[in-house]
Amino acid sequence: MTLEIAVAAALFVGVMAYALFGGADFGSGFFDLTAGGPESGAEMRSLVDHSIGPVWEANHVWLIFCLVTWWTGFPTTFAAVTTTLFVPLVLALAGIVLRGAAFAFRKYAPSVGQARLYGATFAGSSLITPFFLGTVAGGIASGRVPADGYGDRWSSWLNPTSIFGGCIAVGTCAFLAGVFLCADAERTGHPGLVHSLRVRTLSIGILTGLLVFVALVPLQNDAPTLADGLKHRAAPLIVVSGLAGLATLALLWLHRFGIARVAALLAVATVIAGWGVGQYPWLLVDEVKIDDAGGAHATLVGLLVAVGCAAVLVLPPLVGLYWFTQTEKAPAHDARAGG
Amino acid sequence: MGVWALVAEPAGLLPAREQMALSLGWHIILAAFGVAFPAMIFVVHRHGIRGDETALRLAKRWSKVAAVLFAIGAVSGTVLSFEMGLLWPGLMGGFGDVLGLPFAFEGLSFFTEAIFLGIYLYGWDRLPPRWHLAALVPMMAAGVFGTYCVIAVNTWMNMPTGFTLTGDGEVTDVQPWHVLFNSRALLQFAHMWLGAYMLVGFVVAAVYATGILRGRRDDLHRIGLMVPFGFASVAAILQPIVGHVLGMALGTIQPAKLAAFELDVTTENPAPLHIGGILVDGEPRWYLSIPRWGSFIARGSFHKPVRGLESFPADELPPVNTTHLAFQGMIGIGTALALAVVVYWFARWRGRDLLAHRWALCGMVLAGPLAVLALECGWVATEVGRQPWTVYGILRTVDAAGDNPGLWWVFSGVAVVYLGMTIGAVVVIRSMTRRWRAGEEDLPSPYGPAPEEVAR
Numbered sequence: 001m002t003l004e005i006a007v008a009a010a011l012f013v014g015v016m017a018y019a020l021f022g023g024a025d026f027g028s029g030f031f032d033l034t035a036g037g038p039e040s041g042a043e044m045r046s047l048v049d050h051s052i053g054p055v056w057e058a059n060h061v062w063l064i065f066c067l068v069t070w071w072t073g074f075p076t077t078f079a080a081v082t083t084t085l086f087v088p089l090v091l092a093l094a095g096i097v098l099r100g101a102a103f104a105f106r107k108y109a110p111s112v113g114q115a116r117l118y119g120a121t122f123a124g125s126s127l128i129t130p131f132f133l134g135t136v137a138g139g140i141a142s143g144r145v146p147a148d149g150y151g152d153r154w155s156s157w158l159n160p161t162s163i164f165g166g167c168i169a170v171g172t173c174a175f176l177a178g179v180f181l182c183a184d185a186e187r188t189g190h191p192g193l194v195h196s197l198r199v200r201t202l203s204i205g206i207l208t209g210l211l212v213f214v215a216l217v218p219l220q221n222d223a224p225t226l227a228d229g230l231k232h233r234a235a236p237l238i239v240v241s242g243l244a245g246l247a248t249l250a251l252l253w254l255h256r257f258g259i260a261r262v263a264a265l266l267a268v269a270t271v272i273a274g275w276g277v278g279q280y281p282w283l284l285v286d287e288v289k290i291d292d293a294g295g296a297h298a299t300l301v302g303l304l305v306a307v308g309c310a311a312v313l314v315l316p317p318l319v320g321l322y323w324f325t326q327t328e329k330a331p332a333h334d335a336r337a338g339g
Numbered sequence: 340m341g342v343w344a345l346v347a348e349p350a351g352l353l354p355a356r357e358q359m360a361l362s363l364g365w366h367i368i369l370a371a372f373g374v375a376f377p378a379m380i381f382v383v384h385r386h387g388i389r390g391d392e393t394a395l396r397l398a399k400r401w402s403k404v405a406a407v408l409f410a411i412g413a414v415s416g417t418v419l420s421f422e423m424g425l426l427w428p429g430l431m432g433g434f435g436d437v438l439g440l441p442f443a444f445e446g447l448s449f450f451t452e453a454i455f456l457g458i459y460l461y462g463w464d465r466l467p468p469r470w471h472l473a474a475l476v477p478m479m480a481a482g483v484f485g486t487y488c489v490i491a492v493n494t495w496m497n498m499p500t501g502f503t504l505t506g507d508g509e510v511t512d513v514q515p516w517h518v519l520f521n522s523r524a525l526l527q528f529a530h531m532w533l534g535a536y537m538l539v540g541f542v543v544a545a546v547y548a549t550g551i552l553r554g555r556r557d558d559l560h561r562i563g564l565m566v567p568f569g570f571a572s573v574a575a576i577l578q579p580i581v582g583h584v585l586g587m588a589l590g591t592i593q594p595a596k597l598a599a600f601e602l603d604v605t606t607e608n609p610a611p612l613h614i615g616g617i618l619v620d621g622e623p624r625w626y627l628s629i630p631r632w633g634s635f636i637a638r639g640s641f642h643k644p645v646r647g648l649e650s651f652p653a654d655e656l657p658p659v660n661t662t663h664l665a666f667q668g669m670i671g672i673g674t675a676l677a678l679a680v681v682v683y684w685f686a687r688w689r690g691r692d693l694l695a696h697r698w699a700l701c702g703m704v705l706a707g708p709l710a711v712l713a714l715e716c717g718w719v720a721t722e723v724g725r726q727p728w729t730v731y732g733i734l735r736t737v738d739a740a741g742d743n744p745g746l747w748w749v750f751s752g753v754a755v756v757y758l759g760m761t762i763g764a765v766v767v768i769r770s771m772t773r774r775w776r777a778g779e780e781d782l783p784s785p786y787g788p789a790p791e792e793v794a795r
Binding site: 110 | 411414431
């Protein structure tokens with residue numbers, strides 16, 4: 001394994017972690033948005049607030065990790081992407097800013113009117129961000145980012161692969177969020193929410209699963225290199241993803257929410273891994289290979305040192321935070337309004 | 340220079356500059372809170388778990404304010420990460436692997452900060468008190484380390500090192516650790532770190548001084564004023580020393596910036612100190628001149644020359660007036676704040692509490708916005724003073740910028756979003772303080788049903 005591949009692998013782990021954990025945070029915006037009016041939606045919104053409140057900032061840092069590793073490890077491709085996919089990146093960024101700020105403001109909003117304004121901003125922008133980041137992935141995967149940058153500012157993300165990528169991103173985020181919220185709702189004693197969340201998550205799961213497999217058809221023409229990789233090297237991952245997706249649906253059906261979380265994470269992780277393995281060895285498909293994109297060797301070594309430090313210093317407390325928030329039982333939750 | 344600039348500027352240059360100034364100038368205030376506020380919360384919280392109920396209540400309130408401020412700090416910091424590529428592709432494409440490593444380590448400290456913030460905010464009444472308090476310690480450490488890393492990159496932009504530029508502009512022999520541990524980074528870090536403590540300390544103290552002026556003279560306001568003021572006092576007294584030491588090497592590292600700071604048009608030995616004044620048609624006007632002191636302040640000796648603006652090619656000079664006024668604004672405010680805290684503590688040592696006087700409280704209120712202004716001036720001085728370079732002597736800002744025609748739209752959007760975020764933060768935090776004064780303590784979210792229903 002070359003140094004470049006090792007750094008690219010670390011970068012891709014960051015992408016996966018952001019897609020899974022950041023994605024679940026974003027996806028909860030969908031359930032917040034569709035929770036209904038102020039009266040009927042209050043319980044759901046409280047649950048969303050309680051579920052992602054302590055973790056969203058930590059999950060968000062995966063994005064920073066990806067950006068920094070990318071520009072440090074593969075600087076010219078980073079500039080190529082930012083100059084080409086400028087529009088969707090700006091729109092995704094707008095979503096990130098509005099989501100984070102509005103979420104924090106809503107928690108301490110003084111009136112229902114303000115809470116609704118912030119809540120709508122939070123929920124709406126939670127859908128915008130994954131969509132546009134998905135179009136960015138589609139633009140790269142379909143070979144629309146030239147090595148020297150400044151590719152077409154519009155067709156680079158307004159194309160079949162990007163649009164499917166955006167929709168799949170929104171769908172997988174909502175699906176992940178739904179499964180996690182089901183488990184949270186059951187654990188903290190909200191039977192009414194469990195019912196509506198379960199039905200909606202099942203439908204989103206079926207839709208998103210179909211979308212993933214339907215997308216393989218237009219990809220043949222629109223992103224031939226990726227499609228070829230998906231049919232061969234990444235085929236096992238796509239099969240695993242399909243199976244894990246079906247298993248998640250079955251577990252949701254059977255009310256086995258705790259274990260469904262694992263299956264859902266696996267289903268989404270394998271879709272994303274499929275994309276990565278499918279476009280390997282290209283960093284910018286059909287333009288730049290990973291091995292040719294690396295920055296200075298000393299810097300790549302330094303990055304791996306930083307990644308090693310992260311594994312030792314950051315992962316244990318991160319796991320601790322998840323354990324701390326995911327094992328809480330009902331009584332403390334009922335005290336939410338008071339605590 | 341005007342004509343030259345018009346010909347050579349890419350479409351992305353001016354809006355990119357404006358946007359970077361706005362988003363960095365906005366974020367730096369929140370970043371300062373991320374760096375300095377946990378330490379102040381720690382002191383108050385520790386006091387609280389040792390039995391002072393008022394201090395405990397204050398720590399809880401501060402942690403809620405921190406939740407709001409850190410959230411908008413996190414997203415506005417993300418904006419900067421995106422902007423590195425969106426606005427400055429020439430910098431990132433060419434030098435990403437030279438300057439990137441400190442950012443990777445900064446990412447580690449951001450992670451640490453976000454994780455322990457989550458644990459701390461969620462941990463009230465859920466963790467044993469000592470463990471809960473201890474969650475602030477990694478946050479404080481991350482603040483120090485993260486600041487150092489970011490400042491190391493800025494130091495590198497002022498004094499590039501860790502690579503070789505070949506004749507045809509190729510970057511070779513990259514040594515990223517030299518960027519992370521470059522010799523000047525520690526000093527520049529100390530300057531920013533103290534600046535952060537000054538900003539947060541004076542701003543928070545100003546909030547409670549306002550309360551006392553309005554007649555709320557209770558224990559809560561006293562602690563809320565004295566703890567941040569204590570931190571700010573130490574920082575304000577140390578800052579002129581660190582700033583002076585930092586500035587002394589400027590004459591050799593960035594002589595054009597120094598000439599603009601000091602408004603020195605001609606090279607003089609010894610150079611006078613110009614206080615105030617602006618450059619009109621190349622001539623300095625309306626300044627106060629103190630003989631010899633320019634040389635002493637800039638070079639640490641009454642017998643060394645300071646290079647004048649005239650000795651540089653016109654296309655290598657920063658915008659002189661902005662740089663000079665920002666620099667002297669920072670120095671003036673910093674000196675005034677340092678003198679003010681010395682007066683306060685001297686009087687207190689002599690047994691007089693100046694807080695009994697309205698004028699002293701008014702001064703404390705004023706110190707908050709002044710500290711913000713000083714920090715902003717400092718960043719304007721160092722960033723504008725480095726122009727026309729992004730990487731001093733290596734990469735011009737013109738070449739760092741992109742060629743995107745839509746940037747004015749993006750800038751307008753950013754300005755609107757930041758205005759909205761500012762209004763949102765002010766409205767929400769003011770509403771929090773209003774409810775606290777009304778006797779509510781926990782502030783439940785008003786999701787829909789009447790608050791009393793939710794709160795049972």
